Amino acid sequence: MKKVLILFFSILTLLLFGVQCTFVEKKLAAISKKEAYVLDLQGIQNRGFIRAAVDNNSTGYYIYRGRRMGYEYELLRDLAKRLKVQLHLVLISDIDRAFDYLQEGKVDLIAMNLEKNMERSDRASFSIPLGKMNTVLVGNEFSGKITSWDQLASDTIYVREGTVYKTQLCNLKDSLQLNYTIIPTPDHEETLIDQVAEGDIKWTIADQNIAQANATYYGGLNTSWKVKKEAEVSWVVRQNSPNLLSSLDTWLVDKQKRFIPDLYAKYFLNSKNSYFRSTSPFSSLAGNQISVYDDIIKNGAEQLGWDWRLLASLVYKESRFDTVATSYAGARGLLQLMPVTLERFGVENPNDPSQSLMGGVRYLRYLDKFWIERVPDTSERLKFVLASYNIGHGHVEDAWRLTLKYGENTQSWSSVSKFLELKSDPDYYRDPIVKSGFAKGHLAVNYVKDVMSVFDSYKALVEP
Known part of the structure; x- marks a missing residue:
């Protein structure tokens, strides 16, 4: 003490x-500094998913016309595929907090452009570099073009907390005997750039790629003055996850010839696309709309008692919001109903978005009623309903019977989904209690995971 x-x-x-x-x-x-949580690659694979900390910004991770997008998001999706696990994203704006989450086991990986330094190296293990990044000073058209640090005089520069920007500016200030003031703030770089563009503050610091992406839709931003020459940036994992680090490094080596450069060009070098993604009302960056059909989706969700973003997730999974989408099996409309289901639930024109959506809602209500007595818990029953929507409630009911026969919890989707996956095994689909026969149950189980994953993204990025 x-x-x-x-x-x-x-x-x-x-x-x-x-x-x-x-x-x-x-x-x-x-x-x-705290004692680190222990979980390496094998444990992550046994768990079935990897948790990654990401930034919600105009290049990292966002929703555009219902689709999940972003440089880090697409990289992580490919990494998860390599590791044969699901991807769970955790939005964290505070970089120091991200390191805390890593040590506490709340995330397994920090997927941000992090420059290596002594303090960070004490807390985590760095991957091989993803690339190099410049740090730039961001001003507006009234700030004046900087050709020397002396021109800042006694100005104030706002920087995001937890970044290397403050240290970079401190080193320059001490070495050049300058008088500017540095104010750390919890605000994200993009929020600070907004404030610069609106004239609320004079200067901020950002990675060059973020600054340039924002300059595509803010006229008059000055991002030409470099704070520091190019430095390598990496992702980090826990120090006690050497196998995860090794797999991450191997994946990066494999992807650095084409995949990573192509993604970089997509998100940072195409200013027109960046502008539309960042300013569209159907982007989580600028608006709060998922699709042009949000109003009818909200109406349908109200009838179901669902979060409207969940129903939007199902529509996205089924049709990508395409009213004339038709599957190889003949399913049509926003919620891809089969002809017999369209007729049963009163849909005369499946290409009419309102008719198609409400027909799907009536079918979902029927499925909810089918399961409500056997699965009273709403959150658990939801997964039974989604699986039934995908593969038919007869196959899911078979899995429910198998779960009962083998003495497991029939009210738990985790238990029932195991037997649904076993419906491709003759030892199970030939059981006399199975009424609907063979099924590729693993596809329905993955379907539920996919819809819930999209829902998690919508919840994180789109307001209720």
């Missing part, structure tokens, strides 16, 4: 009478 008090008053004294920019940060980092 005495040591803690001495350290506290030492830090307080230094704060009052002046310190080097990074002294307090280093001390506080040492104090806050």
Whole structure:
């Protein structure tokens, strides 16, 4: 206790009478360092999914016309496929908090452009570099073009907390004997760029790719002055996850010749596409619409008692919001109903979005009623309903009977889904209690996971 008090008053004294920019940060980092959570690649694969911390910005991860997009998102989706696991994304704006989440086991990977330094290396293991990044000063048309650091005089520069920007500016300030003021803030780089563009603040710092992407839809932004020359940026994993790190590095080596450069060009070098994705009302970056059919989806969701973003997730999975979509099996409309189902639930024109949507809603209500007594819990029953919508309630009911026969929990989707996957095994689909025969049940199980994954994204990025 005495040591803690001495350290506290030492830090307080230094704060009052002046310190080097990074002294307090280093001390506080040492104090806050916690014992790391242990889980490597095999444990992640046994669990079935990898958790990755990502930023919600105009290039990293967002929703555009119902589709999940972003540079980091597409990279992570490919990595998860390589590792044969599902991808769970965790949105974190606070970089220091992301490192805490990593050590606590709330995420397994931080997928942000992180420059390696001593403090970060003490807390995590860095992958091989994804590429190189410049840091730039961002001003507006009234800030003036910078050709020398002296021109900043006693200006104030706002920087995002947890980034390397403050350290970079501190080093320049100390070495060049400059007088500008640095103010850390929890605001994201893009929020600070918004404030610069609107004239609320004069200067901020951002990675060049983020600055350039924002400059495509903010006229007059000045991003030409580099704070630091190119530096390598990487992702990080826990220090006790060497096998995950090895697999990550191998994947990066495989993808650096074409896949990563192609994705980089898609998100950072095509300014026209970046502009439309970032300013569209159907983008989670600028608006709060998923599709042009949001109003009828909200009406249908109200009748179901669902979150409208869940029904939107199902529509996206079925038709990508295409009213004239027709499957190889003849399913049609927004919710891809088969001809017999269209007729049964009163849909005369499957290409009419309202008719198609409401026909699907009536079918979903029928399925919910079918399962409500056997699965009273709403959140569990939802998965039974989704699987039934995909493969037919007869096959899901067979799995329910098998679950009952083998003494497992018939009200748990986790238990029933195991037997649904076994419906392609003759030892199970030939059982006398199975009425609907063979089924590729694993496809329905994956279907439920996919819809719920899209729903999780919509919940994170689109307001209720």
